[in-house]
Amino acid sequence: MHNLETLGWKNEFNVDQENVARILTVQKNSFRASDGELDYQAHLSGRFLNESTSPLDFPAVGDWVEVQKLSEERKAVIKRVLPRASQFVRQAAGERTDPQIVAANIDIAFIVNSLNHDLNVRRIERYILLAYDSGAMPIVLLTKKDQASEDEIEEAISSVKEVAIGVPILAISSLTGDGIEELMNHLTTGKTGALLGSSGVGKSTLINAIVGYEVQETKGIREDDSKGRHTTTHREMFMLPNGAMLIDTPGMREIQLWDGESAMETTFQDVEVLEKECRFSDCAHKTEPGCRIQEALGTGELSEERYASYLKLQREIAFEKRKQNQKAKLEEKSKWKKISKQQKDSYKYRAR
Incomplete structure (x- = not known):
C-alpha cells in the first residue's frame, strides 16, 4: 500500500490509490512525481496532450495525478490531473x-x-x-x-x-x-x-x-x-x-493578474466597507455628498496610495477579462473554421 498520506493525500477522489502520485517538480515537459514510496520520472500521455486546450489543464507542482506506473524503470505516464483544491x-x-x-x-x-x-x-x-x-x-x-x-x-x-x-x-x-x-x-x-x-x-x-x-x-x-x-x-x-x-518557486519579476475579481472584497475589505457606508448606493466617490471614501481620504483613515491601488487593480482585472474574452472568441472561431474545413474535405472525398 502506497503511503500517499505522507504527501498530504486526503482521499477525496473516487480513484484507485495505487495509480495516484503527486507532482514534486516541473521542468518544461518533464515531471517528477511521487507516490509516497518511490519517485518517478513522468511524462504526459498522447491522449492527455491531444485533449488539453488550456495551460490550466497541465500538471503543476503540488498536483495529484492519475498515472500508469512502470515501477521497474521508475517511470510513469500521466493520464489526468485530479481536481484541485486550490x-x-x-x-x-x-x-x-x-x-x-x-x-x-x-x-x-x-x-x-x-x-x-x-x-x-x-x-x-x-x-x-x-x-x-x-x-x-x-x-x-x-x-x-x-x-x-x-x-x-x-x-x-x-x-x-x-x-x-x-x-x-x-x-x-x-x-x-x-x-x-x-x-x-x-x-x-x-x-x-x-x-x-x-x-x-x-x-x-x-x-x-x-x-x-x-x-x-x-x-x-x-x-x-x-x-x-x-x-x-x-x-x-x-x-x-x-x-x-x-x-x-523562482522569483517573479512580474505578478500580473489572471483573475482576482472574487478576491477583491476580501483583500480590500477596508475600502469595500467604506463604499457601503456612502449615502448613495451608486456613489462614484468623487463629489457626491455623504461619500465615505472621500471623507476617509480627507481624514487619512484611508490612504491615497491604498485607494489608488484598489482602483488600479479593478481596472487591471477588467482589462484582463476583456483580453481573455476576446481570445476565447478568436479560438472558438478558429475551431469552427477548422471543423468546417474538415467536413468539406470529407464531403469532397466521399463525392469522388
Missing part, C-alpha cells in the same frame, strides 16, 4: 494572454519580502489578492530580520498591516532561526505551503533552514540596491521534517 494562477509573463499555474493544492501561500529596501507593499497587496483568489490562506513573511533594527522591523510591519488586513505577518531570520518556530506552527503535518516572492528575498535560504541542510542553491544580493540574484530556476516541492510540504 491553484495559484497568474498571467504568464510576456505579451501572450495565457494563465500560468505557479502551484496547486496549497493550503498556505507564504508571501516573502525581505526587510531591506526591496520591501514593496504594493507587490504584497497584489500577492494577497492572488492568494485569496487561489483558495489558499496568505501569510506574509518578512525575512532577514537579523539585518534590520527593531525600529525598522516595527516600521515595516506597520506598513504591511495597512495592506494585509487580517493576514498574519511574521518577521523571521533564516540565519538565527528567529521566527521559524512561529512559521512552523502554521505549516503543520500534512499541510502544503508555497513560497512566493521576488528573487533574493531569501526563499531558498529559508527552505534550507527548515529542512536542516542545503537542498537549494543560494546566492547573495547586490549590496548597492539589495536586489536579489536569480537562483531557483524551477518549481519544486520539499518534504519537511515535521511531515509538511513546502514548494519553492
Whole structure:
C-alpha cells in the first residue's frame, strides 16, 4: 500500500490509490512525481496532450495525478490531473494572454519580502489578492530580520498591516532561526505551503533552514540596491521534517493578474466597507455628498496610495477579462473554421 498520506493525500477522489502520485517538480515537459514510496520520472500521455486546450489543464507542482506506473524503470505516464483544491494562477509573463499555474493544492501561500529596501507593499497587496483568489490562506513573511533594527522591523510591519488586513505577518531570520518556530506552527503535518516572492528575498535560504541542510542553491544580493540574484530556476516541492510540504518557486519579476475579481472584497475589505457606508448606493466617490471614501481620504483613515491601488487593480482585472474574452472568441472561431474545413474535405472525398 502506497503511503500517499505522507504527501498530504486526503482521499477525496473516487480513484484507485495505487495509480495516484503527486507532482514534486516541473521542468518544461518533464515531471517528477511521487507516490509516497518511490519517485518517478513522468511524462504526459498522447491522449492527455491531444485533449488539453488550456495551460490550466497541465500538471503543476503540488498536483495529484492519475498515472500508469512502470515501477521497474521508475517511470510513469500521466493520464489526468485530479481536481484541485486550490491553484495559484497568474498571467504568464510576456505579451501572450495565457494563465500560468505557479502551484496547486496549497493550503498556505507564504508571501516573502525581505526587510531591506526591496520591501514593496504594493507587490504584497497584489500577492494577497492572488492568494485569496487561489483558495489558499496568505501569510506574509518578512525575512532577514537579523539585518534590520527593531525600529525598522516595527516600521515595516506597520506598513504591511495597512495592506494585509487580517493576514498574519511574521518577521523571521533564516540565519538565527528567529521566527521559524512561529512559521512552523502554521505549516503543520500534512499541510502544503508555497513560497512566493521576488528573487533574493531569501526563499531558498529559508527552505534550507527548515529542512536542516542545503537542498537549494543560494546566492547573495547586490549590496548597492539589495536586489536579489536569480537562483531557483524551477518549481519544486520539499518534504519537511515535521511531515509538511513546502514548494519553492523562482522569483517573479512580474505578478500580473489572471483573475482576482472574487478576491477583491476580501483583500480590500477596508475600502469595500467604506463604499457601503456612502449615502448613495451608486456613489462614484468623487463629489457626491455623504461619500465615505472621500471623507476617509480627507481624514487619512484611508490612504491615497491604498485607494489608488484598489482602483488600479479593478481596472487591471477588467482589462484582463476583456483580453481573455476576446481570445476565447478568436479560438472558438478558429475551431469552427477548422471543423468546417474538415467536413468539406470529407464531403469532397466521399463525392469522388
